[in-house]
Amino acid sequence: MHITLYRKYRPKDFSEVAGEDEIVTTLKNSLRTGRIAHAYLFNGPRGVGKTTVARLIAKGVNCLENGITDTPCNKCENCLSITEGNFMDLIEIDAASNRGIDEIRQLKEKINYRPSKGRKKIYIIDEVHMLTKEAFNALLKTLEEPPEHAIFILATTEPDKILPTIISRCQRYDFKTLNYKSMKEKLLYIAREENITIDDGSLALIYESSTGSMRDAISILERVMITCLQEAITIEKTEEVLGITSTVKIKKFIEIIKNSDTKEAVIFLDELWQESINIELFFKDLAKYSKDLILKNEIELELGLNIIDVIYETLNRFKFEEDKRLVGYVIVNIILKKSEKIISVERVIEKFEVQEEIIIDVSIDEIRKQWPMILTAAKKQKITLGAFLIGANPVRIKGNTLYIGFDQENSFAKEQMESEIYNSIFTEVIRKITDSNIQVKYEVAGRKKENKAIENDLSKKIMDFFGGEVIS
Structure with missing residues (x-):
């Protein structure tokens, strides 16, 4: 007789339980020390091992060879019966099937009978939140005064539907989805x-x-x-x-999006439809794949989030539309419109970054040699440039930017040179003389001089520039 893989490889002891390490450790410690609760509440998604762990507890308290233990032998009659699912003192109730009122009544009537073959009677109530109000009340009375030989294990996916008075009488363990x-x-x-x-x-x-x-x-x-x-x-x-779309097709579609090729995207969707591929599932697979690409840093964050957002928003908006190919056209249109904006901004940024990285083939020494010529040309363009540049000197070139230094007493001149009108004229003069696309910035350099020295120095510079003399 064929045994399904799930039954064949169902954990036979705690060491085989996948994940839930903290829960397993706590329960093993309870069994090892004999500190066993009379009632447990196992909460968590379906298929994560709640019932399996409950059966392992049943083994732990009923093993004939090792006694109450966290390592049942899996050889004795009780362990084998629990593994095969025919142990008389293990009673499983499915509350989802019949709401449980009759089963809870029978449980209440028979609970005082001692175990037939084991030390403890184990009652596993699966999907306990599905019990009727009457069944809950009957269970509550049983949990208030349980016999020493009974252990209750309640399993649920929706603990908020269980009476707080029942939860308060249980040790609660929250199971998680497996990583x-x-x-x-x-x-x-x-x-x-x-x-x-x-x-x-x-x-x-x-x-x-x-x-x-x-x-x-x-x-x-x-x-x-x-x-x-x-x-x-x-x-x-x-x-x-x-029935999952191949990663090859998804990668191809993402490239189409990156290239902003609307026509190619529509043709691609038509080909999927002709191949009888579920269009809605394709887009959901695309969203999942985009998520993986984001986590791996293999797609721009904005583009990946844009794809996921548009897919789920549009599928939800047109969930009643039967022709999913038309919905696919809408998704493509919105994604490409949004993506084009993202890509355009990225291209502008890239272009700017490239420009910033341009290295001008002019040295600071060449600028210094040509500095008198630059000042003369600037003065011809606007005479006040000559006045503002008195005492200014080329300091260094970094990247494509020439830095002009001013003494601290000439900060006013520096501020004037930074204005749009003076800077644009002066920059153009330097570019023509150096035959380059250089940028110009201004900075204060050197220490501030004493007031008398400043006055004498500034006066001399002004007289030299305008050809005047001091009149006392």
């Missing part, structure tokens, strides 16, 4: 045991499709294994089995 590392290790272990090779791309796809549920992941792996018939599992085969 990729834990799930990958478990899937690789199963693959090795089944003599199957599987690539990392397939493992990543299975993880994404399972949304962190170990049970779903193993079921998906089994589907892929059956399809591949003992062949190596590759990402291409996994994509085909799961």
Whole structure:
């Protein structure tokens, strides 16, 4: 008789549980020290091991060989019966099936009977939040005064629907979805045991499709294994089995977006439709792939977020539209419009950065040699330039910028040269003489002189410039 992979590789002891390390450690310590609660509440998404861990607790308290233990033997009659699912003192109630009122009544009537073969009777109530109000009230009375030989394990995906009075009587453990590392290790272990090779791309796809549920992941792996018939599992085969758009197509579409090619994008969507590829699923896969590219720094953040935002907003807005190809056209149009703005800004920034990095083939020594010629030419263009540049000197060239230094007492002249009118004229003069596209900036250089020295120095410069003399 065929046994599904999930049942075949269901953890037989705590060491085989994937993930949930903190919960497993705490429960093992409880069993090892004998500090066992009479009621537990296991909360978490489906398929993450709530019922599995509950059964391991049942083994831990009922193992015949090792006693109450965190390492059940898995050989004795009780351990084997729990593994096979026919242990008489393990009662599982599915509250989702019939709302549980009859089962809870029977539980209340029979709970005082001692265990048949084990030390403890274990009651696992799955999807406990689905119980009726009457069933909840009956359960509450049982939890208030439970017999010593009974342990209750309540499992739920929606704890907010459970009466606070019930939650307060339980030790609560919140299970989480499995991370990729834990799930990958478990899937690789199963693959090795089944003599199957599987690539990392397939493992990543299975993880994404399972949304962190170990049970779903193993079921998906089994589907892929059956399809591949003992062949190596590759990402291409996994994509085909799961109905996921190939990464090759997604990469091609992203390149079309980057190139802002609307016509090519429409043709691409038509080809998908002709190949009977689900357009809506394609865009959802594109969004997931864009997320991965963002995390890997392989796409511009703005572009990646733009793709994800537009896809989900548009799919939600047109969720009742049957022709998803038309919805695809809308998505393409919006993405390309927004992306074009992003790309245009990036191109401007890139162009600016390139200009900033231009190195001018003129040395500071050449500028200093040509400085008298530059001053004469500037004075001819605007006579006041000659006055403002008295005492100014070329200091250095950095990149494509020439820095002109002024003494501190000439800060007024520096401020005048920084104005648009004087700077543009002077810059143009320097560019013509040096045959370059140089920029000019001004700075204060040197220490401030004594007031008398400043007065004498400035007076001399003004007289020299205008050809005057001092009249006492």
